[in-house]
Amino acid sequence: MSGIEITNLRKSFGNVRAIKELTLTIPNGVFCVFLGPSGCGKSTMLNCVAGLEDVTSGTIKIGGHDVTNLPPHARDIAMVFQSSLLYPHLTALQNIRMSLKNSDTDAVEAKRRIDHAVGILEIASVLDKKPSAMSGGQRQRVAMAKAIVRNPTAFLMDEPLAALDAALRQSLRLELVVLQRQLGTTTIFVTHDQVEAMTLGDLIVVMNDGRVEQIGTPDEIYNNPATKFVAGFIGSPPMNFFEGQVEDSNNGPTLRTQYGPIAIPRHLFDRMGGSAHSLGVRPQHIDINRTKTDGSIPGTVFAIENLGKDSVIILHDTAGHDYRVLVDPDHGYTVGESTYMCLDLSQAHLF
Amino acid sequence: MRRTSLSLGLAALVAVIWTLLPIYWILKTAFIAPVDAVAFPAPLWPSNPHFAAAHNIFGFGYTDADGREFLPAGQSKQVINGLKNSVIVAFFVTVITLLIIVPLSYAFARFEFRGKTALLMTILFSVAVPPVSTLIPFFILFIKLGLTGTTLGLIIINLTITVPFITWMLIGYFRNLPAVEPLARVDGFSRLSTLIFIVIPMARSGIAVAAIVSFLFAWNEFVFATQLVNGTPAATLPTAVSGFLFLQPQPGLLSASLWISIIPAALVAYFLQRHIAEMNLVEPVK
Numbered sequence A: 001m002s003g004i005e006i007t008n009l010r011k012s013f014g015n016v017r018a019i020k021e022l023t024l025t026i027p028n029g030v031f032c033v034f035l036g037p038s039g040c041g042k043s044t045m046l047n048c049v050a051g052l053e054d055v056t057s058g059t060i061k062i063g064g065h066d067v068t069n070l071p072p073h074a075r076d077i078a079m080v081f082q083s084s085l086l087y088p089h090l091t092a093l094q095n096i097r098m099s100l101k102n103s104d105t106d107a108v109e110a111k112r113r114i115d116h117a118v119g120i121l122e123i124a125s126v127l128d129k130k131p132s133a134m135s136g137g138q139r140q141r142v143a144m145a146k147a148i149v150r151n152p153t154a155f156l157m158d159e160p161l162a163a164l165d166a167a168l169r170q171s172l173r174l175e176l177v178v179l180q181r182q183l184g185t186t187t188i189f190v191t192h193d194q195v196e197a198m199t200l201g202d203l204i205v206v207m208n209d210g211r212v213e214q215i216g217t218p219d220e221i222y223n224n225p226a227t228k229f230v231a232g233f234i235g236s237p238p239m240n241f242f243e244g245q246v247e248d249s250n251n252g253p254t255l256r257t258q259y260g261p262i263a264i265p266r267h268l269f270d271r272m273g274g275s276a277h278s279l280g281v282r283p284q285h286i287d288i289n290r291t292k293t294d295g296s297i298p299g300t301v302f303a304i305e306n307l308g309k310d311s312v313i314i315l316h317d318t319a320g321h322d323y324r325v326l327v328d329p330d331h332g333y334t335v336g337e338s339t340y341m342c343l344d345l346s347q348a349h350l351f
Numbered sequence B: 001m002r003r004t005s006l007s008l009g010l011a012a013l014v015a016v017i018w019t020l021l022p023i024y025w026i027l028k029t030a031f032i033a034p035v036d037a038v039a040f041p042a043p044l045w046p047s048n049p050h051f052a053a054a055h056n057i058f059g060f061g062y063t064d065a066d067g068r069e070f071l072p073a074g075q076s077k078q079v080i081n082g083l084k085n086s087v088i089v090a091f092f093v094t095v096i097t098l099l100i101i102v103p104l105s106y107a108f109a110r111f112e113f114r115g116k117t118a119l120l121m122t123i124l125f126s127v128a129v130p131p132v133s134t135l136i137p138f139f140i141l142f143i144k145l146g147l148t149g150t151t152l153g154l155i156i157i158n159l160t161i162t163v164p165f166i167t168w169m170l171i172g173y174f175r176n177l178p179a180v181e182p183l184a185r186v187d188g189f190s191r192l193s194t195l196i197f198i199v200i201p202m203a204r205s206g207i208a209v210a211a212i213v214s215f216l217f218a219w220n221e222f223v224f225a226t227q228l229v230n231g232t233p234a235a236t237l238p239t240a241v242s243g244f245l246f247l248q249p250q251p252g253l254l255s256a257s258l259w260i261s262i263i264p265a266a267l268v269a270y271f272l273q274r275h276i277a278e279m280n281l282v283e284p285v286k
């Protein structure tokens, strides 16, 4: 049985085409993360799946049933909203009960489910508190409990961790993964945070401007980005791009840049052909030297970021373009120094 | 730190004395015998309590310890009648105002619809118009409709003030409430049941404050009442109390009637006051 099937989904708000075309199958039990910059249509997509927005065209199936025209409550989903929204005037327990209030679950079954959810989320001590008296982490757990008691076919979550501080976010992320594994419920999780996406997702859907850029496992997305957008969006510090024209000459394929030609491995060229104009290299695949070598690219040290374990040196070329290079913290470079970048082309990407 | 709390305390003390002393001064007169009330210097408190005014104002006679008899005067009947009318007017104005403004301001705060801005401007405009400027037109209209001298007419005219003003006040309040509507939809509530079962309980502080404001407005309203109902059986408490100004001075009765007009308003404000504080503390979402 498949979890969620979205076919040719489109959604417009007047003239704004929020979702341009989206087809996607999320297998049963998979934790799927929608990742993309703010305003790219993630929430709109999730709201369409939830039934909070009507689709402009296309169909949505959940657990094999066509739910395109059903109201949210009839879709067998549970939702966790941005910042783990709860009813502010109700206690945690009343909030959780609201999930079952309009369903035909009998009292005994409701109590059993609530006790179960309270047990696995360890929220017994906050049941009588209102959201304003709970910590961010407790609110998140209560919101999860509220979702779990519905026993849904799918969980839909819209940046539930966005408002929390970094440390709490990290621990809740782990809890969420463990919980989802335990329950085995198909989940769509929306975020603009690539670290969150990489750590949570079995499957990542990278979105940009109302379209899907790439669908894949975190590994595939990181190691084989399908588009320049995905390559630049995933990974921190971000990938560097060298612009130019790709040509296939007698000496093998090259990228003609303003600093001279850069030889490109044959396998990269064969995959992309001559249409490419951008060479992507991750910061850890660039070496910097004080002396010029064959095929190296000049750059001036503009800034140095110390990350503890590594340092990021930000170089400017003559046109003012940024390049980031990951080095050991004992690199010894200072701001303003002239250096040369050596690219490890075996790890490069062409776009 | 100590100095600020000291000066804060002093400021509060001055403010309290400033507002409460004149009220105390007139209210104590209700329990002072007429001869003592006009003595100089006036007594600071009713050391020799005397209950003639408290009886007369409700239409009862009173015989004091010295055997003097005090009979109710004509104006006291007016006060009792005014009390009854004021309760009716304030009650209906409050209930009708709430019935109109809660859905109205909620719709303005949460939904987009055609002509919304124009309607909002209309409401703002009617809040901005000084009520007195509509007095003459209303008076003429009410004469033609036969609404002068009626409780109904007074309720209608009170609503023309309370509805726009409190709608304007509540729109901002509703806007600041967390957007729980999608949550409610996923929980299976329709739009209407979301309003009734979720939004109204969630907004109870704002609605309570709206109730206080409209009750107190209708309770205290004087200008329209003077023109429309004064001297008729529909006269309200403020007009009845003001009637004492045109009689031979009866400070005890005037004071007793002020007690009657202050107590219900103070009770309403007291029981709903915690909402005034709460209304400004929209519960944090984050």
Ligand SMILES: Nc1ncnc2c1ncn2[C@@H]1O[C@H](COP(=O)(O)OP(=O)(O)O)[C@@H](O)[C@H]1O
Pocket: A013, A016, A017, A018, A036, A037, A038, A039, A040, A041, A042, A043, A044, A045
């Ligand atoms: N109710 C709406 N009316 C008009 N435009 C909307 C509405 N909701 C979203 N949009 C537009 O759709 C696009 C996608 O929005 P959204 O799905 O909220 O993005 P994300 O969640 O990825 O940040 C944005 O351009 C936004 O302005």
Ligand SMILES: [Mg+2]
Pocket: A042, A043, A044
């Ligand atoms: Mg969003």
